[in-house]
Amino acid sequence: MISLENVNFSFPDHENCEVLADIKFAVKQGETLVILGESGSGKTTILKIILGLLKPTSGKVFVDNQEITQLKEHELMKVRRKIGMVFQEGALFDSMTVGENVAFSLREQSAMSEPEVETRVHQVLSFVDMEESIDKVPDELSGGMRRRVAIARALASCDPKMMLYDEPTTGLDPITADTICDLIVKLRDTQEVSSVIVTHLLRDAFKVGNRFIVLHEGRILFEGTERELRSSTNPYIQKFVA
Amino acid sequence: MEISQVKTLIAISDRLKLLVLEVQELAILSFQAITGMFKRPRYLGDTMEQMDLLGVGSLAIVVLTGLFAGMAMALQLSVELAVYGAQIHLGKAVTVTIVREMGPVLTALMVAGRVCSGIAAELGAMKVGQQIDALRVMGVDPVKKLVIPRLLSVLVMLPVLTVISDAIATLGGYVIGVLVNHQSSPVYWSSVGQAFTFKNLLGGLIKPFVFGFIIAMVGCYYGLQTIGGTRGVGKATTHAVVTASILILVSNFLITKLVISLVGWRG
Numbered sequence: 243m244i245s246l247e248n249v250n251f252s253f254p255d256h257e258n259c260e261v262l263a264d265i266k267f268a269v270k271q272g273e274t275l276v277i278l279g280e281s282g283s284g285k286t287t288i289l290k291i292i293l294g295l296l297k298p299t300s301g302k303v304f305v306d307n308q309e310i311t312q313l314k315e316h317e318l319m320k321v322r323r324k325i326g327m328v329f330q331e332g333a334l335f336d337s338m339t340v341g342e343n344v345a346f347s348l349r350e351q352s353a354m355s356e357p358e359v360e361t362r363v364h365q366v367l368s369f370v371d372m373e374e375s376i377d378k379v380p381d382e383l384s385g386g387m388r389r390r391v392a393i394a395r396a397l398a399s400c401d402p403k404m405m406l407y408d409e410p411t412t413g414l415d416p417i418t419a420d421t422i423c424d425l426i427v428k429l430r431d432t433q434e435v436s437s438v439i440v441t442h443l444l445r446d447a448f449k450v451g452n453r454f455i456v457l458h459e460g461r462i463l464f465e466g467t468e469r470e471l472r473s474s475t476n477p478y479i480q481k482f483v484a
Numbered sequence: 485m486e487i488s489q490v491k492t493l494i495a496i497s498d499r500l501k502l503l504v505l506e507v508q509e510l511a512i513l514s515f516q517a518i519t520g521m522f523k524r525p526r527y528l529g530d531t532m533e534q535m536d537l538l539g540v541g542s543l544a545i546v547v548l549t550g551l552f553a554g555m556a557m558a559l560q561l562s563v564e565l566a567v568y569g570a571q572i573h574l575g576k577a578v579t580v581t582i583v584r585e586m587g588p589v590l591t592a593l594m595v596a597g598r599v600c601s602g603i604a605a606e607l608g609a610m611k612v613g614q615q616i617d618a619l620r621v622m623g624v625d626p627v628k629k630l631v632i633p634r635l636l637s638v639l640v641m642l643p644v645l646t647v648i649s650d651a652i653a654t655l656g657g658y659v660i661g662v663l664v665n666h667q668s669s670p671v672y673w674s675s676v677g678q679a680f681t682f683k684n685l686l687g688g689l690i691k692p693f694v695f696g697f698i699i700a701m702v703g704c705y706y707g708l709q710t711i712g713g714t715r716g717v718g719k720a721t722t723h724a725v726v727t728a729s730i731l732i733l734v735s736n737f738l739i740t741k742l743v744i745s746l747v748g749w750r751g
Contacts, residue, residue: 293621319623327621333614347622350525399622 243404243436244269244292249301251287251460261287262460265301271403272434274426276447278482279457285440286330288457289406292438293327294318305404323351326396326405326435330412332388334380340367340391341376347399366394370425386418393425405429407439411446423449444483456482510705516627517635517701523628530633538599538634539641543648549594550649553586554578554656562665571667575675578657579650583679583688587650589736592695595642596728600703603634604724607707608717616708626708635700642696643689650688687743694739695732702728 245268252260262284269275279285290296291303294310303310310321334343341363348359367373370390380388389410396405407426411419423446429435430450441447447454454471456464456479464471464479472483561577607630610616619626654676661667706724710716 290617295617295620315625319620319625322621323623325621327618329614329618331613333618335610335615335618336613347624350622350624 243271243306244438245304246288246291247302247304249288249291249298249303251284251291251296251298260460262291262298265460265462267455267462267465269404269436269438271436272430274430274437274439274450274452275455276439276441276451276453277455277457278442278444278447279440280442280482283457284460285442285457286408289327289408289438289440292406293322293325323399324402324404326393326399326402328389328392328396328405328407328410330408331385332380332392334383334388334391334395336380338379339376340372340378340380340383343380343391344395344398346395351399362398366398367391369397370394371421384418386414386421389414389422390425393422393429397429403433403435405435405437407437407441409441410439411441411443416445419443419446420449422446426450506705509709510701513627513631513705513708514697514701517631517704520625520628520632521636525628527629527633530629531636534633534637535641538595538602538637539645542595542598542641542645545594545598546591546645546649547652549590550582550587550652551656553590553649554582554653555660556656557581557586557653558657558660562661571661571665572671573675574661574665574667575654575657575672575677576679577675578661579654579676579679580684582650582653582657583684585736585740587653588646588688588691588695589732591646591649592642592692592699592732593729595638595645596695596699596732597725599638600699600728601721601725603700603703604707604710604721605717607704608710608720611708611710612713612716631700631704631708634704635697638696638700639693642699643692646688646692683743683747686747687739690743691736691739694735698731698735699728702731 246265249262249265250260251262265288267275277285277288287296291298292305294303294313298311301311305321306324308321310318313321334340335346338346344363344366345359348354348362352359354362363376364373367376370393372387372390372394375383375387375391380391383391393410396402405426410426411422414422426437426439427450430437437450439447439450448468451468453467454464455462456471458478463476464474466474471479474480474483558574558578561581562571562574565571565574565577607616610630616626616630619629657676658669658672661672662669703724706720706727710720712719
Protein backbone atom coordinates (compact mmCIF):
# COMPACT_ATOMS: atom_id res chain seq x y z
CA MET A 243 0.00 0.00 0.00
CA ILE A 244 2.78 2.41 1.00
CA SER A 245 6.44 1.99 0.16
CA LEU A 246 9.52 4.16 0.29
CA GLU A 247 12.60 3.31 -1.78
CA ASN A 248 15.96 4.83 -0.87
CA VAL A 249 14.43 8.11 0.21
CA ASN A 250 16.79 10.92 1.17
CA PHE A 251 15.67 14.32 2.37
CA SER A 252 17.25 17.59 3.36
CA PHE A 253 15.65 21.01 3.67
CA PRO A 254 16.46 23.32 0.73
CA ASP A 255 18.12 25.97 2.92
CA HIS A 256 20.15 23.37 4.84
CA GLU A 257 21.32 21.09 2.03
CA ASN A 258 24.33 19.85 3.96
CA CYS A 259 22.21 18.68 6.87
CA GLU A 260 20.52 15.39 5.90
CA VAL A 261 17.20 14.86 7.70
CA LEU A 262 16.56 11.41 6.20
CA ALA A 263 19.06 9.05 4.60
CA ASP A 264 18.35 5.93 2.57
CA ILE A 265 14.93 5.23 4.04
CA LYS A 266 13.23 2.13 2.64
CA PHE A 267 10.24 0.22 3.94
CA ALA A 268 6.87 -1.04 2.80
CA VAL A 269 3.52 -1.30 4.56
CA LYS A 270 1.15 -4.05 3.49
CA GLN A 271 -2.64 -3.95 3.65
CA GLY A 272 -3.98 -4.28 7.18
CA GLU A 273 -0.50 -3.90 8.69
CA THR A 274 0.47 -1.36 11.34
CA LEU A 275 4.02 -0.10 11.10
CA VAL A 276 5.33 1.89 14.03
CA ILE A 277 8.22 4.28 13.48
CA LEU A 278 10.06 4.82 16.73
CA GLY A 279 12.69 7.41 17.42
CA GLU A 280 13.63 10.30 19.63
CA SER A 281 12.49 13.86 18.86
CA GLY A 282 14.18 15.30 15.78
CA SER A 283 15.05 11.91 14.29
CA GLY A 284 12.92 12.59 11.18
CA LYS A 285 9.77 10.61 12.03
CA THR A 286 7.23 13.31 11.14
CA THR A 287 9.19 14.16 7.99
CA ILE A 288 8.55 10.60 6.75
CA LEU A 289 4.79 11.09 7.17
CA LYS A 290 4.94 14.42 5.32
CA ILE A 291 6.86 12.75 2.49
CA ILE A 292 4.25 9.96 2.24
CA LEU A 293 1.56 12.65 1.97
CA GLY A 294 3.52 14.62 -0.61
CA LEU A 295 3.65 17.65 1.70
CA LEU A 296 7.45 17.45 1.35
CA LYS A 297 9.32 16.20 -1.70
CA PRO A 298 12.27 13.86 -1.10
CA THR A 299 15.67 15.01 -2.31
CA SER A 300 16.05 11.59 -3.96
CA GLY A 301 14.33 8.21 -3.92
CA LYS A 302 10.79 7.06 -4.69
CA VAL A 303 7.55 7.00 -2.74
CA PHE A 304 4.65 4.73 -3.74
CA VAL A 305 1.11 5.11 -2.41
CA ASP A 306 -1.41 2.49 -3.52
CA ASN A 307 1.06 1.38 -6.25
CA GLN A 308 1.32 4.91 -7.67
CA GLU A 309 4.61 6.74 -7.61
CA ILE A 310 3.93 10.15 -6.12
CA THR A 311 7.39 11.72 -6.09
CA GLN A 312 7.00 13.57 -9.37
CA LEU A 313 3.30 14.44 -9.07
CA LYS A 314 2.15 18.04 -9.14
CA GLU A 315 0.14 19.56 -6.27
CA HIS A 316 -3.28 19.10 -7.95
CA GLU A 317 -2.41 15.45 -8.74
CA LEU A 318 -1.28 14.91 -5.16
CA MET A 319 -4.67 16.17 -3.91
CA LYS A 320 -6.26 13.03 -5.41
CA VAL A 321 -3.67 10.74 -3.79
CA ARG A 322 -4.10 12.41 -0.39
CA ARG A 323 -7.82 11.71 -0.44
CA LYS A 324 -6.98 7.99 -0.12
CA ILE A 325 -5.05 8.60 3.10
CA GLY A 326 -6.31 9.64 6.50
CA MET A 327 -3.93 11.68 8.63
CA VAL A 328 -4.10 12.36 12.35
CA PHE A 329 -1.83 15.24 13.27
CA GLN A 330 0.07 15.54 16.53
CA GLU A 331 -2.36 17.95 18.22
CA GLY A 332 -5.29 17.01 16.02
CA ALA A 333 -4.98 20.14 13.81
CA LEU A 334 -8.71 20.74 14.11
CA PHE A 335 -10.04 23.95 12.57
CA ASP A 336 -10.59 26.07 15.66
CA SER A 337 -13.21 28.30 14.07
CA MET A 338 -15.49 25.30 13.47
CA THR A 339 -17.44 22.98 15.76
CA VAL A 340 -16.60 19.29 16.07
CA GLY A 341 -19.41 18.44 13.65
CA GLU A 342 -18.24 21.02 11.11
CA ASN A 343 -14.65 19.76 11.38
CA VAL A 344 -15.71 16.20 10.65
CA ALA A 345 -18.07 17.28 7.87
CA PHE A 346 -15.48 19.60 6.30
CA SER A 347 -13.98 17.27 3.71
CA LEU A 348 -17.39 15.74 2.93
CA ARG A 349 -18.81 19.17 2.11
CA GLU A 350 -15.67 20.17 0.19
CA GLN A 351 -14.95 17.01 -1.75
CA SER A 352 -17.91 14.68 -1.95
CA ALA A 353 -21.18 14.88 -3.82
CA MET A 354 -23.12 13.93 -0.68
CA SER A 355 -26.34 15.72 0.13
CA GLU A 356 -26.55 17.56 3.47
CA PRO A 357 -28.65 14.79 5.15
CA GLU A 358 -26.08 12.21 3.97
CA VAL A 359 -23.25 14.35 5.39
CA GLU A 360 -25.08 14.63 8.73
CA THR A 361 -25.59 10.86 8.85
CA ARG A 362 -21.93 10.19 8.07
CA VAL A 363 -20.76 12.70 10.69
CA HIS A 364 -22.87 11.04 13.38
CA GLN A 365 -21.64 7.61 12.22
CA VAL A 366 -17.92 8.41 12.53
CA LEU A 367 -18.33 10.44 15.72
CA SER A 368 -20.12 7.51 17.27
CA PHE A 369 -17.24 5.24 16.15
CA VAL A 370 -14.85 7.36 18.23
CA ASP A 371 -17.44 7.85 20.99
CA MET A 372 -17.63 11.63 20.53
CA GLU A 373 -21.19 12.07 19.31
CA GLU A 374 -22.22 14.08 22.37
CA SER A 375 -19.56 16.71 21.60
CA ILE A 376 -20.77 17.46 18.08
CA ASP A 377 -21.57 21.13 18.84
CA LYS A 378 -18.47 21.87 20.88
CA VAL A 379 -15.54 23.87 19.50
CA PRO A 380 -11.97 22.47 19.71
CA ASP A 381 -11.08 24.85 22.57
CA GLU A 382 -13.65 23.07 24.75
CA LEU A 383 -12.08 19.63 24.17
CA SER A 384 -9.31 17.86 26.05
CA GLY A 385 -6.19 16.59 24.23
CA GLY A 386 -7.56 13.06 23.99
CA MET A 387 -10.94 14.24 22.72
CA ARG A 388 -9.21 16.29 20.04
CA ARG A 389 -7.27 13.25 18.80
CA ARG A 390 -10.50 11.25 18.69
CA VAL A 391 -12.21 13.96 16.65
CA ALA A 392 -9.14 14.10 14.39
CA ILE A 393 -9.46 10.34 13.82
CA ALA A 394 -13.16 10.79 13.05
CA ARG A 395 -12.35 13.59 10.59
CA ALA A 396 -9.76 11.41 8.86
CA LEU A 397 -12.23 8.55 8.63
CA ALA A 398 -15.18 10.63 7.49
CA SER A 399 -13.92 11.60 4.07
CA CYS A 400 -13.51 8.35 2.20
CA ASP A 401 -13.16 5.33 4.46
CA PRO A 402 -9.41 5.51 3.95
CA LYS A 403 -7.46 2.30 3.51
CA MET A 404 -4.33 4.01 4.80
CA MET A 405 -3.97 5.99 8.01
CA LEU A 406 -1.02 7.99 9.24
CA TYR A 407 -0.73 8.99 12.89
CA ASP A 408 1.74 11.57 14.13
CA GLU A 409 2.41 10.99 17.85
CA PRO A 410 -1.23 10.07 18.49
CA THR A 411 -0.82 9.53 22.25
CA THR A 412 1.89 12.03 23.16
CA GLY A 413 0.90 14.26 26.06
CA LEU A 414 -2.10 12.12 27.03
CA ASP A 415 -2.68 10.36 30.32
CA PRO A 416 -2.37 6.53 30.19
CA ILE A 417 -6.12 5.90 30.22
CA THR A 418 -6.82 8.32 27.36
CA ALA A 419 -3.79 6.98 25.47
CA ASP A 420 -5.27 3.49 25.80
CA THR A 421 -8.56 4.75 24.31
CA ILE A 422 -6.68 6.11 21.28
CA CYS A 423 -4.67 2.87 20.92
CA ASP A 424 -7.90 0.85 21.10
CA LEU A 425 -9.35 3.00 18.32
CA ILE A 426 -6.31 2.42 16.13
CA VAL A 427 -6.51 -1.35 16.70
CA LYS A 428 -10.29 -1.31 16.11
CA LEU A 429 -9.75 0.43 12.77
CA ARG A 430 -7.09 -2.07 11.75
CA ASP A 431 -9.15 -5.09 12.75
CA THR A 432 -12.57 -3.99 11.51
CA GLN A 433 -11.63 -2.16 8.33
CA GLU A 434 -8.23 -3.65 7.41
CA VAL A 435 -6.69 -0.21 7.44
CA SER A 436 -2.92 -0.01 6.84
CA SER A 437 -1.33 2.36 9.32
CA VAL A 438 1.95 4.14 9.85
CA ILE A 439 2.31 5.42 13.39
CA VAL A 440 5.06 7.73 14.49
CA THR A 441 5.76 7.80 18.20
CA HIS A 442 8.46 7.72 20.84
CA LEU A 443 6.22 6.01 23.41
CA LEU A 444 7.12 2.30 23.52
CA ARG A 445 4.17 1.33 25.72
CA ASP A 446 1.66 2.53 23.14
CA ALA A 447 3.77 1.38 20.18
CA PHE A 448 3.73 -2.24 21.36
CA LYS A 449 -0.06 -2.08 21.86
CA VAL A 450 -0.81 -1.15 18.25
CA GLY A 451 2.15 -2.21 16.10
CA ASN A 452 2.77 -5.33 13.99
CA ARG A 453 6.17 -4.21 12.83
CA PHE A 454 8.64 -1.63 14.10
CA ILE A 455 11.28 0.67 12.70
CA VAL A 456 13.74 2.55 14.86
CA LEU A 457 14.99 5.77 13.37
CA HIS A 458 18.20 7.39 14.57
CA GLU A 459 19.63 10.60 13.10
CA GLY A 460 17.56 10.15 9.94
CA ARG A 461 18.61 6.53 9.30
CA ILE A 462 16.80 3.26 9.87
CA LEU A 463 18.65 1.52 12.65
CA PHE A 464 16.29 -1.41 13.08
CA GLU A 465 13.33 -3.03 11.33
CA GLY A 466 11.48 -6.06 12.68
CA THR A 467 8.98 -7.46 15.16
CA GLU A 468 8.51 -6.59 18.83
CA ARG A 469 10.44 -9.72 19.88
CA GLU A 470 13.36 -8.84 17.57
CA LEU A 471 13.33 -5.27 18.84
CA ARG A 472 13.45 -6.35 22.48
CA SER A 473 16.29 -8.81 21.79
CA SER A 474 18.38 -6.41 19.70
CA THR A 475 22.03 -6.13 20.72
CA ASN A 476 22.46 -2.64 19.29
CA PRO A 477 23.44 -0.38 22.25
CA TYR A 478 21.23 2.53 21.07
CA ILE A 479 18.19 0.28 20.68
CA GLN A 480 18.87 -1.41 24.02
CA LYS A 481 18.94 2.04 25.62
CA PHE A 482 15.79 3.10 23.76
CA VAL A 483 13.83 -0.02 24.68
CA ALA A 484 15.01 -0.11 28.31
CA MET B 485 40.16 42.72 3.11
CA GLU B 486 39.77 42.00 6.81
CA ILE B 487 37.79 39.05 8.15
CA SER B 488 35.19 41.34 9.76
CA GLN B 489 34.59 43.08 6.41
CA VAL B 490 34.18 39.72 4.67
CA LYS B 491 31.69 38.64 7.32
CA THR B 492 29.75 41.89 6.86
CA LEU B 493 29.66 41.40 3.09
CA ILE B 494 28.47 37.81 3.48
CA ALA B 495 25.76 38.95 5.91
CA ILE B 496 24.59 41.66 3.45
CA SER B 497 24.65 39.16 0.60
CA ASP B 498 22.57 36.64 2.61
CA ARG B 499 20.07 39.33 3.55
CA LEU B 500 19.72 40.39 -0.11
CA LYS B 501 19.25 36.78 -1.20
CA LEU B 502 16.51 36.37 1.41
CA LEU B 503 14.83 39.56 0.19
CA VAL B 504 14.89 38.33 -3.42
CA LEU B 505 13.49 34.97 -2.28
CA GLU B 506 10.66 36.71 -0.39
CA VAL B 507 9.79 38.86 -3.42
CA GLN B 508 9.84 35.76 -5.63
CA GLU B 509 7.60 33.76 -3.27
CA LEU B 510 5.18 36.67 -2.85
CA ALA B 511 5.01 37.00 -6.65
CA ILE B 512 4.31 33.25 -7.04
CA LEU B 513 1.56 33.37 -4.37
CA SER B 514 0.04 36.45 -6.07
CA PHE B 515 0.11 34.68 -9.45
CA GLN B 516 -1.55 31.58 -7.95
CA ALA B 517 -4.22 33.75 -6.31
CA ILE B 518 -4.98 35.71 -9.49
CA THR B 519 -5.16 32.64 -11.74
CA GLY B 520 -7.05 30.70 -9.05
CA MET B 521 -9.86 33.30 -9.07
CA PHE B 522 -10.97 32.01 -12.46
CA LYS B 523 -10.97 28.32 -11.51
CA ARG B 524 -13.34 26.16 -9.47
CA PRO B 525 -14.05 25.65 -6.64
CA ARG B 526 -15.13 29.16 -5.67
CA TYR B 527 -15.71 29.94 -2.03
CA LEU B 528 -18.41 32.60 -2.24
CA GLY B 529 -19.60 32.02 1.34
CA ASP B 530 -16.07 32.48 2.70
CA THR B 531 -15.63 35.62 0.57
CA MET B 532 -18.85 37.16 1.93
CA GLU B 533 -17.82 36.29 5.48
CA GLN B 534 -14.42 37.92 4.94
CA MET B 535 -16.09 41.02 3.43
CA ASP B 536 -18.07 41.37 6.64
CA LEU B 537 -15.10 40.71 8.92
CA LEU B 538 -12.49 42.74 7.04
CA GLY B 539 -14.65 45.39 5.40
CA VAL B 540 -17.64 46.15 7.58
CA GLY B 541 -15.50 45.53 10.67
CA SER B 542 -13.12 48.30 9.57
CA LEU B 543 -15.89 50.88 9.05
CA ALA B 544 -15.61 52.53 12.48
CA ILE B 545 -11.86 53.19 12.33
CA VAL B 546 -12.13 54.42 8.73
CA VAL B 547 -14.94 56.87 9.62
CA LEU B 548 -12.98 58.23 12.60
CA THR B 549 -9.79 58.52 10.54
CA GLY B 550 -11.60 60.33 7.72
CA LEU B 551 -13.41 62.73 10.06
CA PHE B 552 -10.36 63.84 12.01
CA ALA B 553 -8.07 63.92 8.95
CA GLY B 554 -10.59 66.16 7.14
CA MET B 555 -10.96 68.46 10.13
CA ALA B 556 -7.19 68.77 10.67
CA MET B 557 -6.68 69.41 6.95
CA ALA B 558 -9.36 72.12 6.94
CA LEU B 559 -7.82 73.81 10.00
CA GLN B 560 -4.36 73.94 8.37
CA LEU B 561 -5.59 75.01 4.96
CA SER B 562 -8.00 77.69 6.23
CA VAL B 563 -5.08 79.45 7.94
CA GLU B 564 -2.91 79.35 4.79
CA LEU B 565 -5.77 80.26 2.41
CA ALA B 566 -6.67 83.22 4.59
CA VAL B 567 -3.20 84.69 3.91
CA TYR B 568 -4.09 84.90 0.19
CA GLY B 569 -7.77 85.76 0.82
CA ALA B 570 -8.78 82.49 -0.82
CA GLN B 571 -10.92 80.96 1.97
CA ILE B 572 -13.72 80.30 -0.51
CA HIS B 573 -11.54 77.55 -2.03
CA LEU B 574 -11.36 75.63 1.25
CA GLY B 575 -13.78 72.92 0.11
CA LYS B 576 -11.85 72.28 -3.10
CA ALA B 577 -8.47 72.28 -1.33
CA VAL B 578 -9.66 69.81 1.30
CA THR B 579 -11.37 67.54 -1.24
CA VAL B 580 -8.45 67.47 -3.68
CA THR B 581 -6.01 66.61 -0.91
CA ILE B 582 -8.30 63.96 0.50
CA VAL B 583 -9.44 62.34 -2.76
CA ARG B 584 -6.02 62.32 -4.42
CA GLU B 585 -3.76 61.41 -1.53
CA MET B 586 -4.84 61.41 2.09
CA GLY B 587 -8.06 59.41 1.78
CA PRO B 588 -6.66 56.37 -0.04
CA VAL B 589 -3.36 56.34 1.89
CA LEU B 590 -4.78 56.88 5.39
CA THR B 591 -7.60 54.40 4.81
CA ALA B 592 -5.16 51.81 3.45
CA LEU B 593 -2.75 52.30 6.36
CA MET B 594 -5.56 51.98 8.92
CA VAL B 595 -6.95 48.89 7.18
CA ALA B 596 -3.43 47.46 6.88
CA GLY B 597 -2.99 47.85 10.64
CA ARG B 598 -6.24 46.05 11.35
CA VAL B 599 -6.75 43.65 8.45
CA CYS B 600 -3.23 42.76 7.29
CA SER B 601 -2.21 41.92 10.86
CA GLY B 602 -5.44 39.96 11.34
CA ILE B 603 -4.90 37.92 8.19
CA ALA B 604 -1.24 37.20 9.04
CA ALA B 605 -2.10 36.22 12.62
CA GLU B 606 -5.02 33.98 11.62
CA LEU B 607 -3.18 32.17 8.83
CA GLY B 608 0.00 32.06 10.94
CA ALA B 609 -1.85 30.38 13.81
CA MET B 610 -3.36 27.92 11.32
CA LYS B 611 0.11 27.20 9.92
CA VAL B 612 1.77 26.52 13.27
CA GLY B 613 -1.27 24.48 14.36
CA GLN B 614 -0.83 22.32 11.22
CA GLN B 615 -4.31 23.33 10.01
CA ILE B 616 -2.87 24.39 6.63
CA ASP B 617 -1.28 20.94 6.26
CA ALA B 618 -4.61 19.40 7.32
CA LEU B 619 -6.34 21.32 4.50
CA ARG B 620 -3.81 20.05 1.96
CA VAL B 621 -4.13 16.50 3.29
CA MET B 622 -7.90 16.70 2.78
CA GLY B 623 -7.32 17.72 -0.82
CA VAL B 624 -8.22 21.40 -0.33
CA ASP B 625 -6.02 24.05 -1.90
CA PRO B 626 -5.17 26.63 0.84
CA VAL B 627 -4.72 29.35 -1.79
CA LYS B 628 -8.28 28.88 -3.03
CA LYS B 629 -9.82 28.32 0.38
CA LEU B 630 -7.95 30.97 2.38
CA VAL B 631 -6.08 33.44 0.16
CA ILE B 632 -8.55 34.17 -2.65
CA PRO B 633 -11.57 34.95 -0.39
CA ARG B 634 -9.40 37.37 1.59
CA LEU B 635 -7.95 38.97 -1.54
CA LEU B 636 -11.38 39.40 -3.15
CA SER B 637 -12.93 40.80 -0.01
CA VAL B 638 -10.19 43.42 0.49
CA LEU B 639 -10.23 44.29 -3.23
CA VAL B 640 -13.96 44.98 -3.01
CA MET B 641 -14.16 46.55 0.43
CA LEU B 642 -11.11 48.85 0.46
CA PRO B 643 -12.37 51.05 -2.45
CA VAL B 644 -15.77 51.23 -0.71
CA LEU B 645 -14.13 52.17 2.60
CA THR B 646 -11.96 54.76 0.81
CA VAL B 647 -15.00 56.44 -0.76
CA ILE B 648 -16.70 56.50 2.67
CA SER B 649 -13.54 57.92 4.25
CA ASP B 650 -13.30 60.60 1.52
CA ALA B 651 -16.94 61.60 2.09
CA ILE B 652 -16.52 61.77 5.87
CA ALA B 653 -13.28 63.79 5.51
CA THR B 654 -15.11 66.28 3.29
CA LEU B 655 -17.76 66.53 6.02
CA GLY B 656 -14.95 67.11 8.51
CA GLY B 657 -13.79 70.00 6.34
CA TYR B 658 -17.37 71.31 6.38
CA VAL B 659 -17.44 71.23 10.19
CA ILE B 660 -14.33 73.42 10.37
CA GLY B 661 -15.07 75.65 7.34
CA VAL B 662 -18.76 76.35 7.96
CA LEU B 663 -19.41 75.72 11.65
CA VAL B 664 -16.09 77.00 13.07
CA ASN B 665 -14.86 79.52 10.46
CA HIS B 666 -18.43 80.62 9.54
CA GLN B 667 -18.00 80.15 5.81
CA SER B 668 -21.20 79.98 3.78
CA SER B 669 -22.42 76.40 3.35
CA PRO B 670 -23.31 76.74 -0.40
CA VAL B 671 -19.87 78.27 -1.04
CA TYR B 672 -18.17 75.33 0.66
CA TRP B 673 -20.16 72.70 -1.25
CA SER B 674 -19.76 74.57 -4.54
CA SER B 675 -16.00 74.60 -3.95
CA VAL B 676 -16.09 70.86 -3.11
CA GLY B 677 -17.93 70.21 -6.39
CA GLN B 678 -15.13 71.81 -8.39
CA ALA B 679 -12.73 69.14 -7.07
CA PHE B 680 -14.70 66.24 -8.53
CA THR B 681 -12.90 66.03 -11.85
CA PHE B 682 -11.89 62.90 -13.76
CA LYS B 683 -8.20 63.49 -13.10
CA ASN B 684 -8.69 63.85 -9.34
CA LEU B 685 -10.93 60.81 -9.11
CA LEU B 686 -8.73 58.63 -11.34
CA GLY B 687 -5.78 58.37 -8.98
CA GLY B 688 -8.03 58.27 -5.95
CA LEU B 689 -9.92 55.28 -7.28
CA ILE B 690 -6.98 53.33 -8.73
CA LYS B 691 -5.02 53.45 -5.49
CA PRO B 692 -7.44 51.51 -3.24
CA PHE B 693 -7.34 48.51 -5.60
CA VAL B 694 -3.53 48.44 -5.60
CA PHE B 695 -3.38 49.00 -1.82
CA GLY B 696 -6.03 46.32 -1.25
CA PHE B 697 -3.99 43.84 -3.28
CA ILE B 698 -0.89 44.68 -1.22
CA ILE B 699 -2.73 44.35 2.12
CA ALA B 700 -4.30 40.98 1.31
CA MET B 701 -1.30 39.37 -0.38
CA VAL B 702 1.29 40.56 2.16
CA GLY B 703 -0.92 39.41 5.05
CA CYS B 704 -1.53 36.02 3.45
CA TYR B 705 2.12 35.59 2.45
CA TYR B 706 3.53 36.24 5.92
CA GLY B 707 0.76 34.16 7.50
CA LEU B 708 1.46 31.15 5.31
CA GLN B 709 5.23 31.48 5.84
CA THR B 710 4.95 31.46 9.64
CA ILE B 711 7.26 29.15 11.53
CA GLY B 712 8.24 28.93 15.18
CA GLY B 713 5.04 28.71 17.22
CA THR B 714 3.33 31.69 18.85
CA ARG B 715 6.50 33.78 18.68
CA GLY B 716 6.55 33.15 14.94
CA VAL B 717 2.94 34.33 14.67
CA GLY B 718 3.90 37.59 16.41
CA LYS B 719 6.86 38.10 14.07
CA ALA B 720 4.74 37.33 10.99
CA THR B 721 2.12 39.87 12.09
CA THR B 722 4.69 42.61 12.66
CA HIS B 723 6.47 41.91 9.37
CA ALA B 724 3.17 41.89 7.51
CA VAL B 725 2.04 45.30 8.80
CA VAL B 726 5.47 46.94 8.33
CA THR B 727 5.92 45.53 4.81
CA ALA B 728 2.37 46.38 3.75
CA SER B 729 2.67 49.95 5.09
CA ILE B 730 5.97 50.55 3.29
CA LEU B 731 4.65 49.07 0.05
CA ILE B 732 1.51 51.23 0.31
CA LEU B 733 3.59 54.41 0.66
CA VAL B 734 6.00 53.44 -2.13
CA SER B 735 3.22 52.40 -4.52
CA ASN B 736 1.29 55.59 -3.65
CA PHE B 737 4.22 57.65 -4.92
CA LEU B 738 4.53 55.54 -8.07
CA ILE B 739 0.80 55.70 -8.87
CA THR B 740 0.75 59.46 -8.26
CA LYS B 741 3.72 59.86 -10.61
CA LEU B 742 2.06 57.64 -13.21
CA VAL B 743 -1.28 59.49 -13.06
CA ILE B 744 0.44 62.85 -13.32
CA SER B 745 2.46 61.61 -16.31
CA LEU B 746 -0.69 60.32 -18.01
CA VAL B 747 -3.25 63.05 -17.35
CA GLY B 748 -1.21 66.05 -16.23
CA TRP B 749 -0.83 67.89 -12.95
CA ARG B 750 -3.83 70.19 -12.72
CA GLY B 751 -7.24 68.83 -11.78
